[in-house]
Amino acid sequence: MTAEEKKVIFASSLGTVFEWYDFYLYGSLAAIIAKQFFIGDPTTTFIFALLAFAAGFIVRPFGALVFGRLGDMIGRKYTFLITILIMGMSTFIVGLLPGHAQIGIAAPIILVSLRILQGLALGGEYGGAATYVAEHAPHGKRGIFTSWIQTTATLGLFLSLLVILGTRTAIGEEAFNAWGWRVPFLVSVLLLGISVWIRLSMNESPAFAKMKAEGKTSKAPLSESFGQWRNLKIVILALIGLTMGQAVVWYTGQFYALFFMTQVLKVDGPNANLMTALSLALATPFFIFFGSLSDKIGRKWIILGGCILAAATYFPLFGALTHYGNPQLESALKNSPVVVVADPASCHFQF
Template sequence: MTALEAVTTKRRISARDKQVIVAASLGTVFEFYDFFLIGLLASEIAKAFFSGVNPTAGFIFTLLGFAAGFMLRPFGALVFGRLGDLVGRKYTFLITILLMGLSTFIIGLLPAYATIGMGAPILFISMRMLQGLALGGEFGGAMIYVAEHAPMGKRATWTAYVILTAALGFLLAVAVIIPLRLSIGADAFTNWGWRVPFLISIALLGISLWIRLKLDESPEFKRMKTEGKASKAPLAEAFGNWKNVRYIIIGALCILPAQAVIWYTGQFYSLFFLTKVLRIEALTANTMLIVATVLTVPLYVVFGSLSDRIGRKPVYIAGYLAAALLTIPVFQGLTHYGNPALERAQQNHPISISANSNDCSLQFNPLGTSRFTSSCDVVSDSLAKLGLNYSTMRSSDAAIAQVRVGDRVIVGYVGDAPDAAAHKARFDRELMAALTEKLYPLGNAAAADINAPVIVLLLSLLLTFGAMTFAPTTTSLMEMFPSRIRYTAMSFPYHMSAAWFGGFLPATAFAIVAATGNIYSGLYYPVGIAAACLVLSLIFARETYKVDLSQA
């Protein structure tokens, strides 16, 4: 390390530096505030915009609307990344935050399905796509802007302050939703109250624009412009040079997919698991996740700083290893400490389906148009809707599917038979009786059974995996590319991974659970990606923490 580098590494953050970090971070708060609004308000959004279809299809539509915002992010990265490399970091993320903020605000104003029919879901998904387009340029621009202000040896530490605002976005979302829901009541919140969190986002937009307008361009971009080294064709340089393309592929397919799914598993899928599978009351589940988030927020800076000292790869690979080994045991622990009655019932009286192999279908029906009427399909659908763990034993001689709850056997029925309604009523009655006899909890988890301190500890462990991987991976990606194309080349692989791996986590995990009947099987997706990225990163990723950004 040179004498100059040693000095800049030890330099304290000045008031101007803090302004740079805060201004860049507000866009990330916006990004994840919106992300969690869509997830936390999925039921209300489904009722507002997809009420013309059945509830299951409406919920899946909502998940796909959530994913639609992610699908456009790689394209936004190309559009705004190119603009950022041509005209500057500051002006580009001014445009992106304005587009993102207005789209979020407009969602709160959209008419419902009952008012304009199919126009409602079309407008909703259109706004989600605009958000995705804007976000494709927002996060990369904020990261690069801060990193190009940071002294060598402090880049991941500084960018970690941008990243930790992702957790603050979650806290802001629940801080708005929970008090509002409690104050106006469930019915009013479902009818109109869910719109308020979207509408008040206009205030955050105004503050963000006011602060960002006072900023200067990054010193690295100004240096390039002064020396005449700025790119005239960022897309051509980024994708027309094999060295750059190779790093884009490594980032998008070897490093970042695991970071995306690990973070979303801890911060989003865990909440789904607590409320929908373990049936922990929503306010209790949110409160525990809020506490865990607050406890782990400082870890983004801790692990960012650690990667500045020992390197990016050791830190994020350790995070991948921990996530691959511990994610499923942690979720099993959530069951043990969150709903022990459910765990005991599953262990003492396991549920199984005996059915003809030809009768069992993959019941993932995103368009809500398919009908599943075989006896295997109708009984597995009933169990899945109850959030119960079950296995399927398939044989060729089973004419009608049977459900076994411990030693109790309930005969299924064919969904399109002339007397299907009567058989359904009989099946539901016998199934509820068997579940009650075998002590399966059918309502919310008993408050006395919930060990909140241990659940907070387990949630903190999940969130720690995300903190270990987020700053080191994204900072390393940025350090792979020269300044002249950094915005374009960094943003595209980041958002491609966030979109195609992180964005589809809810729908993919839901499909896996529905197909297998195992409440933990949806976790095979993030665990498998973490394990794969661990191996691929060891083979293909290079260490970047000592790179000089002006020479990269």
């Protein structure tokens, strides 16, 4: 790997790590944010907070389409700069945003709007980074080159948990719940400055530069991708056969595990953050290992193996989490069977 190739991977990955950091801060602090921006009982406010988190995911495909088209027209480098600025500024504003007690219904509306902007930016950033690195990869090395981009989501979550844990430890749990939760959001402006500086030093990808010089760039990338069946069937295969399974494996094994520990097992926040961060640190090197392995044996069996392994282990692993995280809950579930009595006349179910 040449010095230029290392720079490409480092610059692309670091910027994307910062974007994931921004995106996952909200999810990691959803329980606290729920109390600040929504009204109702704890369960209702938490559900609203998760719905706001989901809004960022819902718009991600549109971000990928919009910024993917922009990347095909003006290049990867400048699209990178746009997405990182949108993400960084949206995250910083969340750190300054007054809560429901100060500005009423405007608080959750602005919060959801900022989440939507984050989702749009991340949709363009993640796909753009993978494309940029792949266009720099020599033949037979695309797996290991782009595997570094796959580590960014995990590293971004890892970084967010470390910053949250450090802030919590430094100022105490009471202060953190009152105002300290804003600190990780405000810190993101420093990460934004570093990302912009790095991205400005990057060159356009050689593949795109060559296409542009030869006048072969697409004039209508969306219609060519989705309006022609030979291309559309590849898009559908990638979405249903690859991306959906990968998303379930990643978010269940890493992000939902954090929610499960704090909301279901009632593990305290600092310990849950520490355990999740430790598991992420142990898992991250395997992205590089399997990316390299895919260059040797192909992508198909790596993808199938990961999905099968997740399907076979997630139920026993979450059972083990319950056993060690909250033995009383496990005991209560075993010793208190649920009896359902149905009243057909009134369609009323009593538990």
